[in-house]
Amino acid sequence: MPRPDVATFLDRFVRPLVAGGEVHVSRPLTSVDLARFEADLGSATVALVAVDEARTEVLAELVARPPALVLDADELALAVGLHDALVLAHPDADGTLVTDGMRRKIAAAALRMVSQPLSRDRTRVLARHALLHNLFDLGRADVTVSWWTGRARFLGQKPPLRLRAWKGVRRVREEVARAGFDELLATPDVAPVIASLLRRTPLTQLLGVSALAPPLHWEDAVFLLRDAELARAVAYAAIRPDEPRAQIAAPARMAAAFEQMLERSPPVADVRAVAAFLSHIAALLAMAEAHLTSPAARSPLLSAVLGGGPGAGRPRGLAAFFALPVALDRVAPRLGAPPGLAAEAAWQRRWLAFKSQATELVGQPLIDSLVARLGRHLGEVAAVAPAAPALTPS
C-alpha cells in the first residue's frame, strides 16, 4: 500500500471534513506519518489553500471578519488524531486481523495526537473550530443489500457490483441508513480521544449540541464569553431551533455544566461570567415572547418545557437554567438583569413575568438551593463590579 501523502490527506479527509462531502478513512496514521505530513505541508499548497478557504467560509457565518487562517502543525495533528479515531469505527478494524491490542495502540496514538496544548488565542480557537465544526454532524451511509438468498451490510463502503446485479431477477433491495456521531465517535474506546479533542476546541463544544457529546467544562470555555462577538454567536446558536424542547436543549446542557462548575472551585469571575451569560440567554427567550398581547401572559415556552412538573422528561439542568435568573436576583442582582432590558418598559415587564412563572414552575426549594450554592462563590463579591460580558440584546 502506498504511503499516504499530506496533499491526499488534506484533499480526501480534511477538506471534506470542513466543507462537507466524502471523508475518506484509510489505514491508521502513525506519528511518523504525522511528522512527514508536517514536513511536507509547505509543498501541498493547493490542498492547503482549499482547506483554508473552506474554513474561512465556515467562520464567515460566525464572525464579521474571519481571521487569516493557515493550517498549522497542531491543527494537522488534531485532524490526524480524528482520522485514527474514525479508523476504530472502520469495519475492517473490527475483524480478525486487527486485535484488541492493535486497536488500543491506534487509540493511544490518536489520543496522543489530539493532546495538543489548550489555547485561548482567538484566532487559534476559531481555526480549530473551523476545522472541527462538523464533528457532531459526521455521519456514515450504511448500506444493507438484501437479495433472494441473503443479505450483506456495508458500513461506509460501496457494495460490490456483483451483489447489485440483476436486481429484478435476484430481487435485490438496498436500504441506506445514516449512522451518526453516537455510532462513530461515542464508542468507549474512542470517547477519550473525542473528549480530549473537544477540550481543544471549546467553541465547537459550545456551538454544537449533542446529547452524547462529552460534558462541557466551563473552565475551558468561559474565556469565549468575554469576546462579545463569539458570546453572541454562541447565544444565538443555543436558542436557534423553533421547537420548544429543541430550543432549550443547549441552554439546559450549559446550565448542567454550570451546576458542575459550582461544585468545583472555579475563579469567581468565571462563575459570574457564566451566570450572566445564562441569564442573558433566558432573557433572549423571554424577549422572543414579547409579542404576547399581555406582558403578564403565561409563557408558552415555560408551559411547554416545565409544565409537566419535576421528572416529566425534563433534560438535566433545565430547571437550574430557569431558576438561575431568579436566584441571581437574590445573590447578585446585576448579573440577573441583562443590560438594556430596563430601557424598554414592555421588555422589563415581560422579563419579570417570565421569572415569576419560572419561579412558580421550578419551585422555591430549588431556587433556595441554587442561591446557597451561588452564595458560596459570589457571596462576598456580589456588590463588587462584575466581570460579566457586556452583552446587549439585539
Place this chain on the structure above:
Amino acid sequence: MALEHVAHGQSRFMTPGVAPDPRGVVLGRFLVVVFPTLEGVVSWLRLYSHEASLDELVAGLEIVRVRTPLMSREMLLRIPAVSSYAGDRAARLARLVGGSIYTGTAKHFVKYRDDRSPYGYDAVEIGALPPGAELMVHGDDFTQTYSREGELSLARLLFRLSLRRMPGATRLSAEDRADLVLAVARGLGDGVIRYLWRNKCDGEVGLVAPKNRSAATTDLGPGLGADPSYLLMRVRNLPARILELFLGTPGIDVFRPVSDNVAVAVGWAHPVELASVASLLPTDAYHVFWPGDRVDVLAGPLELSRLADLTRIDLELEGVREPLQGEVVAPDAVGVALRLAPASGLARRVSATLVPLAQTAHFKRLVYLLPPPALRGLRVAVTDRGIVVVASQDLDVIPLGTLLTELAPGILVPIGMEVVPRVSPEVLATALGHGAGVLTVFTPSGPPFQLPESKLAVLERRTVAQLDTDTIEVRDVALSPPGDPTVVNDPLGSFALWGFPEPEPKLLGE
C-alpha cells in the same frame, strides 16, 4: 270514575297495549274515533285531509259500522297512532265535529289526552269483553263495548261522495288555466278542435270509450246524449274567454287537474282533499270526477294525440292540377357603382391613416417622437398600397398619408369623404364582402382594398429590430449550504504497528 290521570314519567298502565311516547303521552298502536253517524266520519276526513296528508294514515285506516249492546249504531274510525302530534290533530278535529277519540292497541281503548290530563288517561279497571264484543272504549265515566256490524272502505267512500259546487270557482287564474282537461261530446269534437286550433291553443286529444257500455249508458253525463264515448282533451293556457264559453256550452265539461292522475270539474270540489289520498288513487289510472256523483276511471297513462293534427282536411281528388314547374334565377341588378364623394355631415374622428410607401422614411423618423401610449395603441400593417396605421383611439399624432375615418365597423374612408350611394352600413358591408375581422380601406385613387385585422401588429413590436445582446455570466456570491460530511471507509489493507505508541498503563492510584 273509570279513568285516572297519567302522571309524568309513569310507565306502568292498567290498559293493555299502551305506553308513553317520547313526550310522555300515553299512546297505543291505534286511535279510535267514534262518531254517531257517517257524516261525522266524512267531516273528519274532510278537515284532516286539508290540514295534513291522509296517506300516512291510510295503511291502517278502517271505517267500521258498529253496534252497541243497546243496538244503537255508531261509526268508528280507526287510524294508526303514528305520533302524538298526529294524535293531537286527530283529537282536535274529532272534538270539532262531535266525535270522541280513544287510544289503544287491541280491544281496550282509553280516552286520548285532553287539556285536563296532558299525558292522557289510564283505565282504573280492565274487565273481560262480553261475548260478541269487538272492542271496549273507556271514557271519563263510562265504558262502552262495540260489536262489529260492517266495514266501509275509504276508497269506496271517496268515489261515493258528491262534488260540492264552489261559488266563484269558475273564474280561474292564468296559473290555473295553464293545464285544463276538457270532456267534449263526440258531435262537438270537430268544431271544438278547429276552434282551439284557430285560437292557437296547444293541446292533446284522446277518445274515451267506456269498457262497460251498459253501465255507461245508465249514468250519462249532461249533454253526452246516447253515445257514451267522448273526447278527452288536455289544453294548455286556455284563454279566460274560451273557458267561459266552454263552461256555458252544453256537451263540454271542463276539469282542473288536482294531481297527476286526478281531475275535478271546474267550479266543483271534492269534500276530501284528493291530493292527500294519492295512495288510494292508483297511478295507472286517470280519475275524472264529474258533478253529480260520477267518477270516470280511465286506464292510464293517458295516450293523447296532438290537437293540431286532428284539424279537418278537405280533399278534392277531382281535377287535380299539375304542379307548377319553375326555376329560381337571380334578380336583375341595378348595377350602381360605389363612389367616394365629399361628405355632407360633420367630420368624424380619425381612426387610421394610409402612409404611402414613399413616406416610409418619414414614418420611421416619426416613430422616435411618438409618446409611449401612442406606440402601444397603434397597430400597423405594411401593404403594397402603403402602410396602414390603425389607432384604438383618436389618431391625431401622425400627420402623414391619407387620414381615414371609420364609416362602419372596419370600413375606412378618407376623412371628409363618404361612400355614395348612401346605403346602410349593413348593405355596404354585404356589397363589399366585408365581415368581422376584415378591414376595408377606400383610397382617393384606385379601388378599395381589404386586409385581415390579424395582419395588424402593434407598432411597439414592429418598431424595434432584432437586437444583438451579449450573454453575461451571473455569479452567485452566496455561500453554498454546507453538506454534512459522510465517512467513506476505504480498504485498510494490512498495516504495520511501527510508529504506534504503546498505550499508557493505567494503574490504580495514578
